Amino acid sequence: MTQQLPKAYEPSEVEARWDAFWRDRGYFRADASSSKPPFSIVLPPPNVTGSLHLGHALTATLQDILTRWKRMSGYNCLWLPGIDHAGIATQMVVERELKKNENKSRHELGRADFLKRVWEWKEKSGKRIGEQHRYLGASLDWSRERFTMDAGASVAVKEAFLRLFEDGLIYRAYRLINWCPQDHTALSDLEVDHDERQGSIWHIAYPVVGSAPGSERSLVVATTRPETMLGDTAVAVHPDDPRYTRLVGKSVRLPLTGREIPIVADPELVNMEFGTGVVKVTPAHDFNDHATGLRHKLPMISIFDESARTNAEAGAYAGLDRYEARKRVLEDLGAQGFLVKEEPHALSVAVCQRCATVVEPRLSMQWWVKAQVLAEPAIAAVEQGKTRFVPESWTGTYFHWMRNLQDWCVSRQLWWGHQIPAYYCRSCSPKLANGSVDFSQAEAVVSREMPSACARCHKGDFEQDPDVLDTWFSSGLWPFSTLGWPEETPELKTFYPTSVMETGHDILFFWVARMMMLGLRMMGDVPFRTVYLHAMVRDEKGEKMSKTKGNVIDPLDLVLGAKAEALAPSLRNKFPQGMPAFGADSLRFTLAALTQQGRDIKLSLDRVGGYKAFLNKLWNASRFVLMNLGDFSLGPKPLEGRQLTLADRWVLSRLNRATREAQSALEGFKFAEAASTLYQFVWGELCDWYIELSKGALYGEDGAAKETTRTVLVYTLDRVLRLLHPFIPFVTEEIWQKLPIERDTESLMMANYPGAAPELDDPEAEAELAPVIAAIEGLRNIRGESNLPPQLKLEAVIQTAQPELRASLEKWTRYLLPLAGLSKVEIGPPGPSPAQSTAFIGHGLEIYVPLLGVLDLAEERSRLEKEIKKAEGEIGGLEKRLGNESFVARAPPEVVEKDRVRLEELQAKRGRLGATLARIRAA
């Protein structure tokens, strides 16, 4: 006896079981020595900062769909999990915790103890991230889980750094960098956001030295940062500006300090049209000014310390926060008559991506990667099609960025991260006043390990560079460091280049581009064949999810449900009773169904609910099948030699089409299309039609017909479960386990993914069933429109001029009668319609139902009038088009013919409806 299913689908009950089942049997594990074709994806390692959000759920869903699909298709699949140490982000989180819980700073703890805390945090957070992935059903190979700071990654990082250094692609330089005064570290250009703000622009008069007293001439500069004037070392004008050419080479006296600075001509910095055409030059605190300073060999005066407080260079203004300094400078400028005016001014300020503090450009010694050199092969590889982007539109963005690369600042003044493998001799390096090594002046020795002896002084007392590497340096090595590089492992051989890099488009530059550059450099080949970039998940209104907006949805709340008080405010409104448990499958199916290319995903909770209903539908269809099987079981080659009935042939043909479409959608990364094809088949064809059509045979006498129906039902359901498994692994496994079929594997996830079988395509069957479906729908329309209860059996007359339609209807009354709720049907060629009947005309059929005194005449009249009006509207359109000579002459003949036929049909329809209406009126 077949196992039965509970009446309603309960995701939490079902989903809890399968992850452990799969893992215990080792199904998620890849095999580096397998002879199957490889398919590999490395999971973009989530940051250890916290728990997963919906973006991660989308990542996991899409990658799991690909992996499960490929695994079922005979590939040796590696989907490799890992987590990222996320340098600055994690350090900040732990610092904040430390402050909150113990009211201590990291400096009070010291580097070693602080790092111990971060590692503790990493353990906890990493564990949670793993659990969350398991709740989502992600079939990751946990035996290969990695961390960007584990021993293997450290070896890889050192190796890569060393190689780049030896090749001259990593160097140290004293330059202007983005500095976060809050986090006290350098930032790369990418780690800086630009924020539009309303500020002011101030005009300040700088007196020209040597102009006649009394008629003293001034140059008026415009600036949004007046406090930086303390570090000005020139003013610049355009060489072609007639207003100022005479003054070039002279000097101005800096207000407040009285320092004399030159007037220089610079066509790059100065735009004559803008402001007064005079620009103050502060080479130590502005990128443009810095370049200008280099061009003119100007002194560079840093007036801020690491917290952006003014230092001794600021003279009387020393020791102030930069904004306080601005206030004081402006006050004094005003008091002394140098301030010409202040105007409101919209400006874009650079802020730290992590803490939103306004970034201060700062001169400092940092490590750099020569990005342009690495970019060349990365550009070429994409040009040559070795790696392609999906959607393709990202290719242009990639090229644009790659072709305009500046050198990459990779050193960070943090504690959490890979410490730079550079060492400084304590004996012969320059020292600071306090006796410690002055790293900014000392010469670095780059080495895998601490050197044993100094080449210069032969002593062996070294200190490692205290800085760490940008977190993206280690993640840039991820596709090969996780496979054992720099060792030549079997994994590397089998799985590199990886098949697909699936990630959010927000980290195209941060990560994808860096992997391309470093992969090509270190491995000599691209890190992945295809880059699929998905959209950002937003809330239903299209707003970015953020804690401050209170619209964050925790994926696990959707999966497991949550109490109202645990929800973000905007969700609490929607679910005052708490969030129901939709289950991982519902969430996964929703995310897949909403994944279009190049767009934001607005997560509609109603659609999550809708797809949960779909799972329930699938569940109940399966229940129906299982409860009607008796002791049936499906053997090998089940369809061979079967006398298939029309409905059987029809559903197999439709299944075949769905199979083909789902396959090709997946091949093109069209997740939504694949999901919706399968959805439509299951609900709209299998459930709505085949199951209904099968009931006659199923409830009838035992025998070959019943056996065949059972065969087709189980066969179709088995196929559907396989097709759907990559999308909704839990519920499909649960059902599949109960199917009475012969299996060559214990689990659906290891079963074969179905391919289309051309012999199942059956257009004749589809054509033959079409009039039956049309007749049923026509009769349902009459019943629905006339509010006739379903129990009321009707008698109908169906007339059609087409003999093949008549033949089909006559042959398949066994489908027509029960599904249309008829007690009797009369089928014939067009003739006089029955007296006092209502009509439905369409698809070549004229359907009449005698009124029998049960129908409301007025209602029937209005229904018929409405139908006639609709037909007439369409007739009008068609007549106009067919009356247009150029349409008839130029449109393809088949289009014209189609319209002619359609017009005739409609005219006939109008005629018949009109006649029917007249008879009702006459009654």
Add this chain to the structure above:
RNA sequence: GGGCGGAUAGCUCAGCGGUAGAGCGUCGCCCUUACAAGGCGAGGGUCACAGGUUCGAUCCCUGUUCCGCCCACCA
């Protein structure tokens, strides 16, 4: 200042040169022996706007307006 998306039914979205589709929501009728998380039926759209190409445009082209994102050193 460049670049990329988007604008289709009340909401979330498909469609992308030949009569506008789905889910949810709405309105009827049904607790029909898989499913009321359901069945059947219905209503609901000048496909942002203006031009152009075409026999024909929601779909192609141009421009405009909004929305979102990315890049850029505009004092």
